[in-house]
Amino acid sequence: MTIASSSPPSRLPLGDATGAGTKQRTRRAASRETQGDGRLAAVFIAPALLGFAVFLLWPTLRGIYLSFTRFNLLTPAEWVGLDNYVRMVNDPIFWDSLTVTVEYVVINIGVQTVSALAIAVLLQRLTQSAVLRGIVLTPYLMSNVVAGIVWLWILDTQLGIGNEIISAVGADRIPFLADETWAIPTIALINVWRHVGYTALLLFAGLQAIPGDVYEAAKVDGASEWRMFWRITMPLLRPVLAVVLIMTVIGSFQVFDTVAVTTAGGPANATNVLQYYIYGAAFGRFQFGYASAMSVALLVVLSAITVIQYRLTRAGQTDLG
C-alpha cells in the first residue's frame, strides 16, 4: 500500500545500538507512528468499506436470511427453515433452467473467447490502428436491451430482414428465436456479437504487456507466426486470459436482459435461464423467499466455478521473466 511506503525509512527503529532507554522511546515512537498510519489508512479505506458493507455485505446477508423465509415483500417475512431449499432441489424447472444456463454459457464463452483472442492477436500483429480498435468496441456501447430488440426484429421468422435474405437465396426461413433448438444458440451469439469487442480489447491489453524482444528472438530463430502464437503468445497471455475468462463466465451466468426482450424464457421454457426464472419467481409471483434461495444457489455455483477456474488456470502467476 502506498500509505505504508510513505513513512520515511529514517524514522524506523534502528536496532539496540543506542541503549535500552532510547530503544524504549523508539519503540513507543514507532508504535505511535504505526497507529497514525493505521488511522490514516482507516480514513482512506472507510468510504470503500462503507460502500462494500451497504451495497454488498448487508444485501448478501439479508439475501441469505430471506432464503430461509416466506416473503412477499409487502408483509413481514416468515421463517420457514429449509423449505425453500427443499423445494428448489425438488423443482424440475429449477434444474432445467440451470441446464439451459450452462448450455448458454458454454456456447457464449466458447465462441466469444476464441473470437476475441483471434481479434486481439490480429489487432496486435497486423495493425495498431486506434480507429479499428474503436470499431471493434462499437457493439459494446449499445445497451443489451436495444441490441436484443434490434436482433429480434432482424431475426423475426416472418418479417425479419435476416429471414427475408435467407428466403431470397432460396433457403427455408429459420425461426431463430421461436424454436427450442435455435433459441439458446441465437441468444448466446447475440451476446457474443455485443461483448466480443470488449473482451478482445482486454486481451489486446494483455498482449501489449508481452515484451516485443521475445518475438524478435523467435523470429531470428526462424519461428512461424503460428508457432509463435502457441509457444509465446498463449503461455504469456495466460494470466490475463484466465482473469478475462473468470469475469466473462460470471457475467455469462447472469444473462437476463437479452432473454427478457427476445424470448421471455420461451418457447416452452427453452430459454428460461436461471436469472430469468429467479426474476419471475420474485417479481411475477412475489415469492421472494424462494427467489432468494435460488440466488444463493447461483452464488454458490459461481463461487465454486470461480475457485476452480482460478486454480486450474493459475491466474495469480505469470510465466514471464
Added chain:
Amino acid sequence: MVTALTGALALSLVTGCAQGDSVSAGGNTVTYWLWDANQLPAYQACAKGFEKNNPGLKVKITQMGWADYWTKLTASFIAGTEPDVFTDHIQKFGQFADLKVLEPLDDLGIDDSAYQSGLAANWKGQDGHRYGAPKDWDTVALFYNQKMAKEAGLTADQLNSLSWNPKDGGTFEKAIARLTVDKNGKRGDEEGFDKNNVKVYGMATGGAGDADGQTTWSPFVASAGWNYTDKARWGTKYQYDSETFQSVVDWYFGLAKKGYLAPFTDYTDGANPANAQVASGKAATSFDGAWMISTYHTTKGLDVGTAPTPIGPTGKRATMMNGLADSVTKNSRNKEGAKKWVRYLASNECQKTVGGYGIVFPATPDGTRAAVAAYKKKGIDVSAFTEPVNDKKDSATFSFPITDYAADVYSLMRPAMQDVFANDAPVSGLTSTNDQINLVLGQ
C-alpha cells in the same frame, strides 16, 4: 468474487432501486395511472369535468405502456410510491387482493345494475368487499382482410354466420382453408395445396394463448361448453384436464399442421403480433380484442372487416368479455380525493365523455351507446363486438378466470401451452399441469 456476490444478491438491492420518483402527491392532488395511450385524451377530458365539479382537487394522469405499467406498479407498491388510483386488470386482481394493496370501495355505492351485466360483480374479492369500480369492457371478434375475403369468394354474410365443431371444423375451418393460399396460388381447400409453402395463412397466430387464450383458443373452448374453473368467480379448481378442453385445443393448434393457421414460430409478441401478420398480408384473418379496433382500421393499405366469433357445439357463439376497473391503493396519500375520482370515473357522465372518443366501450349502457355512435361516425361498424353482449339468446360471454395465484397459473400454463403448439407435445400432458395448478390453489 465480489462480482459474483453482486450478481446473486442483486435481488435484495432491487428493492431499493424502486425508490425514486414519488408519485402519490397527497394534499389536493389525485395521481392516476393508465396504460392505454389511445385513451389518455378521453380521461384527460374526464379529469377536466371532475376538477370543475370538485374545486380544489387536481388529477395528475400518468400513462405508460402495458409491460412497463405492471413492472412499475409492482415496484411502486414495494417502494411505497404507488399512485392513488390506477387502472386495474382482472388478471392481476387476485394477486393484488392477496397482497392486500387495494382499498375497499364499498362506500362508493356502486350499483351493479347500472353497468353491463357481470362487470361490477367481478370486482368483489373473496372477502365480499368491492375493490374496483367498472370502467370499460371488451370482447373478441374476427378481423378479416376484405380484399382477400372477396378474392376467396366469401361474403360478409357468410363470415358473420360461421360455425365450427371439433370433428371437421365446420364452415369456419372451410372458410379459413379457402382464405389460405400457397406459393403456387393454390387455396387451402384445393387439390394439390402445399401446406409447407404457404404464402398467406387463413388465420394469423396469436401465440399459444398462455392460461386464458383470450384471442386464440378461448372462443372455441367456451362455445364447446367449457369454462376455466369450477366456479364463475374465485374457483378452487382449474379444468385444463377436461376432455372437452383438450380436444378443442388439439383441433385448434391442428389448424397450423394443416397450414391454415400461421405456426407458432411466426408469432413474436414484440415484433410480429397477430395484427402485424394481417397488416403485412401474411394472414387473412385474426381473432383480436375490441381494444385493437382503431389499430386495425387505421392500418395503411388494409381494408378490414369484422365478424363475430363462430357458433360452437353449444349452438351459441362465445367471447370473453373482459372489463377493466379503477382501483384505489391502500396506501394512497389522498384516499378521500381518490375515492371521489373513482366515483366520477364510474359515473355515467364520465363514461359518456370517454365513449364519445370512440376508442373503448365504457361500462355503463349510455357510455357504450356513445362509443358505438362515435365509432359509426368514423365509419367503423362495431356490431361484431357489441352483438354478443346484447344478444343473450345466440351468444355467451365469459370472464377471465378469477382465482388466487393467477401469476402461478400463468407461469405454469404458458410453457405448457407453448409446448403443445410449438413442440407438438401431446395435449394430454396438460392434465399434469392442471394437477400442479390445483395443488398450488389448494395450499
